[in-house]
Amino acid sequence: MGAVAKAQTFWRSAMEGIRHQPFVHAVSTITLAIALFTLGLARTAAHELDRLVGSLGGEVRVTVYLDPRATPEARAAVAATLRSGSMVVDEVTPRAALDRLVRELGPAAESLRGLSDDPLPPSLEVRVPERMRSPESLRALAVELRAMPAVTGVDYGEQAVERLSAIARAVRWAGWVAFVVLVGATLIIVSATLQLAIYARREEVEIQKLVGATDRFVQAPFLLEGALQGLAGAAVAIAGLIAFRQTLAPQLGELLSFLRLPGVTADPRPWMEALELAVAGAALGLSGSYLAVHRFLRA
Amino acid sequence: MIQMFHVTKAFPGDPPALADVNLTVEKGEFVFLTGPSGAGKTTLLRLVFCAEPATRGQILVGGRNVARIRQGSIPFLRRNIGVVFQDFKLLPHRTVLDNVALSLDVLGVPRDESRHRANRMLKLVGLSHKTESLPLKLSGGEQQRVVIARALVNEPALLLADEPTGNLDPGLTQEIMSLLSDANVRGTTVIVATHDLVMVERSGKRVVRLEKGRIVSDAGGPTMVRRVG
Numbered sequence: 438m439g440a441v442a443k444a445q446t447f448w449r450s451a452m453e454g455i456r457h458q459p460f461v462h463a464v465s466t467i468t469l470a471i472a473l474f475t476l477g478l479a480r481t482a483a484h485e486l487d488r489l490v491g492s493l494g495g496e497v498r499v500t501v502y503l504d505p506r507a508t509p510e511a512r513a514a515v516a517a518t519l520r521s522g523s524m525v526v527d528e529v530t531p532r533a534a535l536d537r538l539v540r541e542l543g544p545a546a547e548s549l550r551g552l553s554d555d556p557l558p559p560s561l562e563v564r565v566p567e568r569m570r571s572p573e574s575l576r577a578l579a580v581e582l583r584a585m586p587a588v589t590g591v592d593y594g595e596q597a598v599e600r601l602s603a604i605a606r607a608v609r610w611a612g613w614v615a616f617v618v619l620v621g622a623t624l625i626i627v628s629a630t631l632q633l634a635i636y637a638r639r640e641e642v643e644i645q646k647l648v649g650a651t652d653r654f655v656q657a658p659f660l661l662e663g664a665l666q667g668l669a670g671a672a673v674a675i676a677g678l679i680a681f682r683q684t685l686a687p688q689l690g691e692l693l694s695f696l697r698l699p700g701v702t703a704d705p706r707p708w709m710e711a712l713e714l715a716v717a718g719a720a721l722g723l724s725g726s727y728l729a730v731h732r733f734l735r736a
Numbered sequence: 737m738i739q740m741f742h743v744t745k746a747f748p749g750d751p752p753a754l755a756d757v758n759l760t761v762e763k764g765e766f767v768f769l770t771g772p773s774g775a776g777k778t779t780l781l782r783l784v785f786c787a788e789p790a791t792r793g794q795i796l797v798g799g800r801n802v803a804r805i806r807q808g809s810i811p812f813l814r815r816n817i818g819v820v821f822q823d824f825k826l827l828p829h830r831t832v833l834d835n836v837a838l839s840l841d842v843l844g845v846p847r848d849e850s851r852h853r854a855n856r857m858l859k860l861v862g863l864s865h866k867t868e869s870l871p872l873k874l875s876g877g878e879q880q881r882v883v884i885a886r887a888l889v890n891e892p893a894l895l896l897a898d899e900p901t902g903n904l905d906p907g908l909t910q911e912i913m914s915l916l917s918d919a920n921v922r923g924t925t926v927i928v929a930t931h932d933l934v935m936v937e938r939s940g941k942r943v944v945r946l947e948k949g950r951i952v953s954d955a956g957g958p959t960m961v962r963r964v965g
Contacts, residue, residue, distance in 0.1 A: 439844025446841045457829065644825050647787070648886070649815035650842045651808070 443654070450658035451665065458634050462666060465630045469670025469721055470677070472623040473714050476616070477678045480710070483612055499563040499578065499593040505531070505555070507587035515587050516561055522578075525564040531555035558589060572602050620721065627663070627725030628732075635659060635733045642733075652734055659730040660723055667722025671715040678710075737763045737894055737925045738784060743793030745779050745949075753779040755949040757793070761927060763893075766920045768936045769929040771946035777929035778822070780946070781896045784927075785817045786810045798893060815843060818887030818924070820897035824879050826871040826886075832858065833867040836885045843890060857885040861915055877908040884915050888924070895919055897928045901935065909935060 455462050501519075503512050519526045529537075534557040539546040549556075569578065575598055579591040635642070642655050738761040745754040754776045761767050769777045782788045783795055786802055795802045798816060805813065818839075826835050833854050840850035858864050861881040871879055880900060887895055897916060901909040913935060920926045930936065936943055945953040 442841075442846040442850075443844045445847060446844075453829075640825075641827055644827060645838065645842065646811070647785075647814065647819060647821075647825065648839045648842055649811045651811045654811075654842060 443657070447657040447661055451661040454634065454638065454658060454662050455665070458637060461630055461634045461637075462662065465627050465663075465722075465725070466666045466669045466673070468623060468626045468630065469667055469718055470673035472619055472721065473671050473674035473718050474677045475619060476717065477674055477710070477714055478681070479612060479615065479619075481678075481682075483609075499565060499575065499582075499591065501561040501563060501582055501588055502590040502592070503559045503561065504587050504589050505558050511587035512559065515582070515585055518585070519561065519563055519582075522569075523566050524569075527562040529560045529562055531557045531559055534558075534560065570598075572598050623721055624725050624728065627666075627721065628728040631659065631663060631726045631729040632733060634662070635729055639733075655734065656727070656730045659726045663722035663724075663726025663729075664719045665722070666726075667718035667720065668715055669718075670722070671711075671718030674718070675711050675714055737761050737765070737798060738927075739794075739796040740780075740783075741794045743783065743795055744791050745776075745783060745788065746791045752791075752949050754783070754790075757949070757951055759944065759951060759954075761925060763925055764920070764923060766917070766926045766939075766941045767928070768939070768941060768943045769927060769946060770931060770933065770936055770943055771952075772931065774948075775946040776949040777946055778898055779949075781819075781898055781927065781929055784894075785814055785819055785896060811842075815839075815890065816893045818890070818892040818895040820880075820883050820887050820895070820900045822898040822902060824871070824883050826879060826882060828870065828872055831868050831870060832863065832874070832882050835871060835882055836889050839886055839890045854885070854889055857889045858882075860918075861885045862911075877904050877911070880904065880908075880912060881915070884912065888915075888919050891922075892924060895924050895926045897926070899930055900928060901930065901932055913939070 501515065503515065516526050516528065532555065535549075535555070538557070539549065542549070565575065565578070569575065572595075575593045575595075579593055582588050582591045645655055738759065740757050740759040743754055743757045743759075744752055746752040757776075757780065759780075769780060771777055779788065783790050784797055784802070786805065790803055793803070797813065800813060802813065827838070830838075833851060836857055837850040837854040840853060841847075845853070855864065855867060858867055861884055863878060863881055863885065866874060866878065866882075871882060874882065884897075884900065887897075895916065900916065901912050904912065909932065916926050916928060940956065942954070942956045944951055
């Protein structure tokens with residue numbers, strides 16, 4: 438009999454607490470809503486950054502220079518090895534390479550006149566799949582290719598890949614640090630605000646304890662209030678994010694079009710994002726109220 | 737029901753509120769604690785329901801040593817003790833009915849049953865017409881009766897009342913004492929701290945007198961003269 442009756446008592450007590458101190462609870466809810474809205478924006482930014490890094494990674498091409506004296510079978514073996522690893526391979530003959538160089542040099546191509554017919558080596562241009570675009574994978578691929586007898590050199594824009602990867606790593610770390618700071622600051626503000634609510638009800642807490650209430654009985658309504666505030670904050674944040682994406686995001690995309698970003702895309706799983714924010718809100722609200730009530734009961 | 741052995745309670749910078757107190761209260765007894773203000777009556781009651789720890793000595797309540805009780809076990813001890821506070825300690829924003837039912841809510845009694853039992857108790861103390869009133873709308877005597885109803889609603893084994901008739905007129909004093917006597921008749925051990933000597937003398941019950949934290953007399957009740965601690 439006890440658990441259901443107690444749950445009903447906690448619910449009524451939480452509702453009464455919110456009704457009696459609407460201002461304090463509104464401050465907590467707004468704080469949580471701002472934090473969750475910021476987290477939602479940061480999540481969108483991280484998603485877009487990942488896509489940007491992915492799209493730049495698409496530019497990474499590996500050029501494999503082949504020995505002109507190697508047999509056609511040996512060269513074909515190199516191409517076959519690459520294709521077996523799901524890579525797209527374009528064979529570039531010395532003639533085609535020279536034509537391309539002439540095109541790229543334009544009028545300066547006159548300087549190539551004195552060269553032999555095939556001054557450039559045959560090569561393979563390789564587009565690597567997404568899963569292999571990390572510096573480690575590309576380095577391993579280069580080592581493997583250089584060991585093949587028909588290969589004289591491998592170029593994969595090592596420095597550019599390393600730099601891009603370092604930028605992505607730094608942005609991710611900065612994101613985590615910002616996340617921890619934001620969550621910490623939110624917890625401090627929410628717990629301090631809720632402590633005001635608990636302090637205003639200290640007499641009630643004292644009387645409950647005098648008639649035999651356990652600490653858990655005293656804590657439960659406050660925790661429920663915290664969770665409800667978190668859910669309300671999440672609802673406000675979700676509404677804010679929807680409004681942002683429908684009104685400001687397209688304009689922002691146009692303003693930043695010179696960056697040639699891939700463009701802000703709609704989240705493929707909007708319900709999942711809403712669920713994540715709701716869970717994060719409830720967890721933040723619960724943690725904030727737990728800290729507040731725990732500190733109060735130990736004081 | 738209660739056994740105190742060489743109990744001392746001292747607050748820093750003050751003379752001891754209780755000094756080497758030995759007291760035994762049997763199950764089903766009705767005991768008055770008397771003495772001038774500052775004699776230690778309230779402190780003694782607070783030690784029994786674990787609102788304060790004793791500085792020295794042992795206190796057994798219902799066979800449990802409260803000097804060694806864990807913090808987490810105190811609520812369970814208090815559920816067997818009804819307390820009538822001198823300053824009422826009623827929740828101002830809750831109705832009379834909710835205030836009385838609070839002792840049952842804490843136990844997890846279903847709402848319907850707790851309200852039914854609270855109503856019955858309010859009828860017993862003559863306040864069935866005030867169930868939906870807020871405490872601050874009631875007179876002092878009515879608030880005192882609400883507190884008694886809250887203290888008795890879960891039928892505790894022990895009732896502690898701190899000046900339950902303070903500031904009440906003689907008619908109301910008699911009413912309150914009748915309520916406490918009725919609870920005692922139903923089997924509850926009752927300890928009343930008071931300095932209303934007229935009421936104490938008229939009752940013919942056991943009287944423990946405290947002065948400066950020491951028991952100076954213990955007389956009356958079923959065994960006429962007791963040990964002085």
